[in-house]
Amino acid sequence: MSNILEATNVTKRFGGLVAVNNLTYSIPKGSIVSIIGPNGAGKTTFFNCITGFYKIDEGEFNFDGQSIKGKSPDQITKMGIARTYQNIRLFAYMSAIENILAGMEPRLRSPWFGPVFGLRSTRLEEEKAVVEANQLLNFVGLRGKGDNLARNLPYGDQRRLEIARALAGNPKLLLLDEPTAGMNPRETAETTEFIRNLRDEVGITVLLIEHDMRVVMGISESITVLDYGEKIAEGTPADIQRNTRVIEAYLGRGAAGAAHLTINQESESGA
Amino acid sequence: MTKENWRHIIRIGLLMGLIILMTSVIGMVETFNERALVVGYLTLGQLLLYVPALYGGYISVPAGEHRAVPQRLLGGLVAGLLAAVPAILLVLLATSWPDIRTYFVNISPKLITILTSGRAVGPGIGLLAGEMAVLGLIGAAIHLIPDRVRRPIVIALVVTAIFALFSDVPLNIANQLMERNVVRILFGTKGITPLTAVIVFAIALLSAFFWTLKGSSAFQRRRATQTPAQAKRSQQIATIVLLLVLLVLPRVLGIFLTNVLDQVGIFVLMALGLNIVVGFAGLLDLGYVAFFAIGSYVTALLTSTGDLGMGMNFWVAVPIAVVSATLAGIILGIPVLRMRGDYLAIVTLGFGEIIRVLVRSDLLKPVIGGAQGILNIGRPTIGGFEFVTPLHFYYLILLGCILAWYIASRLRDGRIGRRWMAMREDEDVAEAVGINLVATKLLAFSIGAAFAGLAGALFAPRIGSVFPNSFELLISINVLAIVIVGGIGSLPGVVLGAFVLVGLPELLREFEEYRLLMYGILLITMMLVRPEGLWPSAITRREMHAAEEDAAREGIQAEEVQPLV
Numbered sequence: 001m002s003n004i005l006e007a008t009n010v011t012k013r014f015g016g017l018v019a020v021n022n023l024t025y026s027i028p029k030g031s032i033v034s035i036i037g038p039n040g041a042g043k044t045t046f047f048n049c050i051t052g053f054y055k056i057d058e059g060e061f062n063f064d065g066q067s068i069k070g071k072s073p074d075q076i077t078k079m080g081i082a083r084t085y086q087n088i089r090l091f092a093y094m095s096a097i098e099n100i101l102a103g104m105e106p107r108l109r110s111p112w113f114g115p116v117f118g119l120r121s122t123r124l125e126e127e128k129a130v131v132e133a134n135q136l137l138n139f140v141g142l143r144g145k146g147d148n149l150a151r152n153l154p155y156g157d158q159r160r161l162e163i164a165r166a167l168a169g170n171p172k173l174l175l176l177d178e179p180t181a182g183m184n185p186r187e188t189a190e191t192t193e194f195i196r197n198l199r200d201e202v203g204i205t206v207l208l209i210e211h212d213m214r215v216v217m218g219i220s221e222s223i224t225v226l227d228y229g230e231k232i233a234e235g236t237p238a239d240i241q242r243n244t245r246v247i248e249a250y251l252g253r254g255a256a257g258a259a260h261l262t263i264n265q266e267s268e269s270g271a
Numbered sequence: 272m273t274k275e276n277w278r279h280i281i282r283i284g285l286l287m288g289l290i291i292l293m294t295s296v297i298g299m300v301e302t303f304n305e306r307a308l309v310v311g312y313l314t315l316g317q318l319l320l321y322v323p324a325l326y327g328g329y330i331s332v333p334a335g336e337h338r339a340v341p342q343r344l345l346g347g348l349v350a351g352l353l354a355a356v357p358a359i360l361l362v363l364l365a366t367s368w369p370d371i372r373t374y375f376v377n378i379s380p381k382l383i384t385i386l387t388s389g390r391a392v393g394p395g396i397g398l399l400a401g402e403m404a405v406l407g408l409i410g411a412a413i414h415l416i417p418d419r420v421r422r423p424i425v426i427a428l429v430v431t432a433i434f435a436l437f438s439d440v441p442l443n444i445a446n447q448l449m450e451r452n453v454v455r456i457l458f459g460t461k462g463i464t465p466l467t468a469v470i471v472f473a474i475a476l477l478s479a480f481f482w483t484l485k486g487s488s489a490f491q492r493r494r495a496t497q498t499p500a501q502a503k504r505s506q507q508i509a510t511i512v513l514l515l516v517l518l519v520l521p522r523v524l525g526i527f528l529t530n531v532l533d534q535v536g537i538f539v540l541m542a543l544g545l546n547i548v549v550g551f552a553g554l555l556d557l558g559y560v561a562f563f564a565i566g567s568y569v570t571a572l573l574t575s576t577g578d579l580g581m582g583m584n585f586w587v588a589v590p591i592a593v594v595s596a597t598l599a600g601i602i603l604g605i606p607v608l609r610m611r612g613d614y615l616a617i618v619t620l621g622f623g624e625i626i627r628v629l630v631r632s633d634l635l636k637p638v639i640g641g642a643q644g645i646l647n648i649g650r651p652t653i654g655g656f657e658f659v660t661p662l663h664f665y666y667l668i669l670l671g672c673i674l675a676w677y678i679a680s681r682l683r684d685g686r687i688g689r690r691w692m693a694m695r696e697d698e699d700v701a702e703a704v705g706i707n708l709v710a711t712k713l714l715a716f717s718i719g720a721a722f723a724g725l726a727g728a729l730f731a732p733r734i735g736s737v738f739p740n741s742f743e744l745l746i747s748i749n750v751l752a753i754v755i756v757g758g759i760g761s762l763p764g765v766v767l768g769a770f771v772l773v774g775l776p777e778l779l780r781e782f783e784e785y786r787l788l789m790y791g792i793l794l795i796t797m798m799l800v801r802p803e804g805l806w807p808s809a810i811t812r813r814e815m816h817a818a819e820e821d822a823a824r825e826g827i828q829a830e831e832v833q834p835l836v
Contacts, residue, residue: 051703077705091696093813094689102693106705108686112714115685116678126686149813169705 004029004173004205005050010059012042012049012229019045021229023059027173027207032199034208034216036240037226038249043209044086046226047175051083052076064172078106082171084162086178086209092151096142096161099150100133103168133168140164140194156187167198173205174198180212188212192219217241225249276338280331280346284353284407287327292357294319295386298377299785304385306781307462308435315436316385324354324403328410343411351407355400358386362399366392423479430475435463439778443525521665530661531777533733536668537726539769541746542753543675543762544722549751550760550808551683552715553695555616557747558603558623562596562720564630564742566727568639569595571737574649579640585651589728596724597717604716608709611698623747631739644738648731664733671729672766675722680762682718691715692810749773752790756797758804759811767806 003026012020019042027033035043048054050061052073061068068076082103091099108129114122137146140160145153150161159179166174179195180188192215198204210216216223217237225233225240227249233240240246294300304316328347332338338346365371365378372378387395413421434441442458457467497505521529541563548556573581573588607618629635631642639645651658651667658664682688690711693701702708731737749772757768772793776786797804803815 053699053703072707073699073702074705074707077703083703085700089697089700091693091700093696093810094692098689098692102689102701102706103704105690110686112682112685112687115681115687122685165704 002029003027004064005207006060006062007050008060008062010046010049010061011057012045012054013057019229020049020056023226023229023231025224025231027205028222030199030203030205031221032195032206032208032219033222033224034210034220035224035226036210036213036216041226041249042229043226044177045229047083047177047209050076050175051081074105077169077171080106080170080172081175082166082169082173083175084159084166084177084179086181088155088158088162090150090158090162090165093149095147095149096137096153097130097133097146099161099165100136100168101129103165104129104133106169136164136168140167155182159183159191163194167202167204171204173207175207175209177209178211179208180210180215188215191215195219276346279333280350281353283327283331284350285356287323287350287354288357290323291320291354292361295358295361295382296375296377297785297788298382300385301377301379301382302782302784304381307459308432308438309468310459310462310464312465312468313435318432320358320386321402321406324351324406325410327351327354328407329413330410331407332411332414340415343414344408347407347409347411348404349407351410352400352404354407355403358399359396362386362392362396419483422483423476426479427472427475430479431468431472434471435468437775437778438463440524440528443528444523447523447525517669521662526661529665531774533661533664533668534777535769535774536665536672537730537733538750538753538773539672539766540668540675540726540729541723541750542757542765542769543672543679544719544726545750546754546760546762546765547679547682547691547722548715548719549754550765551688551695552691552712554712554715555612556619556716556719557616557744557751558619558621558626559719559723559750560742560744560746561603561623561626562599562723563727563730563746564626565599566592566596566724567731567737567741568630568645568727569724570728570731571645571648572639574732575645575647576649577645577647579638579645580647580649582649585649585732588649589725592728593721593724596727597721599724600717600720601713603720604713608712620744620747623744627739627742627744630742642739644736646736648735648737650732650735658732661733664729668729668733671725675725676762676766678718679722683762687711687714752794756794756804758807761804761806761808761811764804764806764808768804771805 005025005027007023007025010020010023010025011018021042023046025046035046037043045054049056050068052068052071052075056069059069063076063079063081066079068079068081071079091102094102108125110119110122110125113119134146137143140163142153142157142160142164145157150158153161163174163176163179176195180191183191195206195208196219199206208216208220220237223233223235223237223240224231225243225246232245232249233243235243300316300319302316303319304314306315307313308315308318327350331346331350332343361378362383365383386399388398389395390398413425416424438458438461441463442454445454445457457464463471521532524532541559544562545556545559548554548559569592570585570588572579573583573591574585576582603619603622607615610618630639633641635641636643658667683691690701690706693704693706694708694711698708701711730741734741753768753772754765755768756772757766758764772790776790779786782789803811807815
């Protein structure tokens with residue numbers, strides 16, 4: 001299986017702080033992979049580097065065989081990478097449908113002056129977009145809530161809407177930044193299932209940042225652990241659970257022995 | 272009455288008194304006293320003195336308060352009396368110390384005569400205090416009238432006052448439609464006759480009565496039961512009626528008012544353009560006048576038959592002018608793309624000033640005339656017909672406005688409108704969903720600039736000459752104020768804003784001196800009382816009232832929880 005995303009020796013500095021340090025990383029096409037790590041480990045920074053929001057200082061990014069280094073966020077999104085945010089960032093005063101329609105931007109082709117001249121192609125494209133936006137709304141379980149303002153939706157619905165907006169552009173790679181943050185166990189289970197379906201049925205590659213170990217261990221085919229911007233471990237969920245460096249990073253040196261047991265038990269009881 | 276009540280009454284009374292003192296000392300009362308509202312009975316100056324006392328009496332009774340009637344009336348009386356105190360002190364001061372005029376030029380003998388109603392100081396002061404006290408009493412007594420009757424009366428009074436204040440409009444219409452001697456019965460040289468006042472008051476009262484009694488509920492019922500198809504139909508009918516009215520309007524209004532309409536139309540055109548930049552795309556542009564100037568000067572240079580011009584046909588010059596303004600929009604847009612909010616405002620402000628300075632500079636004088644401007648600008652012609660009078664230009668400007676409105680509304684509802692909205696909400700996320708910020712911002716800038724260019728192209732031949740001082744910073748501020756006061760992002764709001772901020776001051780020419788003062792008061796009041804604008808767009812209404820909705824929702828939740836505790 002080929003890799004959809006390949007990062008080679010990527011470094012990102014903020015002044016003297018090295019947020020991402022010489023990271024080499026790849027995601028196989030059609031997989032679900034996770035990045036974990038303590039707070040401040042550089043996970044979200046890495047996301048921002050992939051999506052072009054931060055310009056990387058060194059290294060190379062390849063997406064689907066093409067370099068994305070130095071490209072602007074909108075160009076990268078148009079190539080097929082979509083994301084959600086740790087703290088939800090919807091267009092708060094636009095309706096749910098308008099949010100999804102905005103997410104369709106990478107696919108829409110009609111010229112800006114189309115409506116002024118009443119172009120038929122523009123009208124047809126808009127009509128089709130609205131139909132598809134509604135389908136997508138139903139797909140994420142928000143049937144009939146299209147006219148609600150994004151800000152008026154309950155928390156869980158806002159998370160779903162954000163995923164729907166990311167999906168609207170037909171991405172090949174979906175970056176989810178803590179998709180289950182703030183959810184109760186039932187919602188978390190639903191979301192996990194939903195992400196798995198996305199991959200199985202729609203065929204989208206998914207990269208997760210997640211703190212909930214049950215989600216991470218349950219869903220990921222491969223896990224990468226970051227600490228101080230460096231990759232300290234990579235492997236299957238089972239490998240990671242046994243890795244002493246990971247346990248040290250999370251709980252401090254010397255805790256490895258004791259914590260090993262705890263994490264193991266937790267994941268077993270959760271599964 | 273409690274101490275709290277008295278404190279409230281005293282505060283209100285003195286506040287109103289200060290307003291009266293202010294308007295007197297800055298000369299408003301005296302100037303406005305020249306202007307009759309109801310000939311022989313009421314001048315605007317008197318209104319300025321009396322309204323604060325009346326209003327003070329009215330608000331001396333807080334809403335939802337249940338004091339005994341005599342106490343309420345007493346409160347109003349005291350508030351009215353207190354409102355007279357500063358003015359009385361002013362009269363005493365002015366009579367005992369005549370030199371005061373050296374420091375306050377506006378405290379003239381004439382002002383004192385107005386305040387004392389032409390009597391000697393003693394009786395004059397007594398009369399003033401008495402009048403104010405009675406007005407305060409009446410103000411407080413208004414609360415005693417049942418709501419059903421009070422509302423129509425207040426509405427009718429306000430309508431009559433506005434009718435009298437803007438009597439120029441009905442006067443000009445009457446001049447077109449009626450015999451000269453009939454007009455003389457209805458209107459004075461300024462203001463209206465008592466007969467007209469009574470007629471207007473009666474009509475307003477009756478219609479207000481009918482409306483509160485039956486009309487408004489019936490109207491709302493019909494509106495609520497309307498199907499979408501019917502709603503669309505009635506909107507279409509309304510649009511057609513409006514267009515017909517706009518077409519015949521100048522025939523009815525006469526030349527003076529048509530000229531005012533032309534002026535308003537130019538500003539409508541500019542405001543529709545700026546509304547795209549500020550309202551739709553959320554980019555604060557303070558140098559908007561630059562594009563207006565470019566449109567004007569390009570048209571002037573191309574069509575002028577003077578030394579500097581090329582004597583080209585107007586219809587060839589207009590597209591060139593619009594394209595020049597659009598290009599200027601793009602040129603300005605490119606360097607400011609990465610800037611946000613305040614920084615953007617400052618850079619655009621600088622751009623506006625650069626254009627103004629260039630236009631009046633000696634450097635470019637051989638080309639564009641410097642301070643002498645460009646004269647003999649060519650008039651538009653169609654076949655043998657030449658556009659000369661305000662009436663002719665009215666139709667030209669109307670056409671421009673309709674075109675601009677159409678383009679703006681279509682763009683707002685289309686894909687680009689959604690992109691602008693997303694960009695206004697969150698620039699980073701907009702970029703992350705695949706919106707090209709560079710193209711989206713440049714489009715907003717250049718379309719906005721094109722509208723201003725068109726406004727300039729129509730402005731130049733209408734005046735017949737252009738001078739640098741027509742393109743001051745104040746124009747940019749004015750247009751921005753129109754957009755904000757009308758309702759940011761709202762097309763009907765912008766048009767309404769232009770009528771209020773450009774049209775009304777034209778009708779109150781005699782108060783030219785106080786124009787900016789009133790402008791400022793209006794803006795401050797608007798921002799405090801109705802920050803979303805006169806006719807807000809759906810989205811601003813949502814934004815402005817979101818906090819209230821949240822509070823309401825939390826309030827409901829709190830109530831729901833309470834019984835359990």
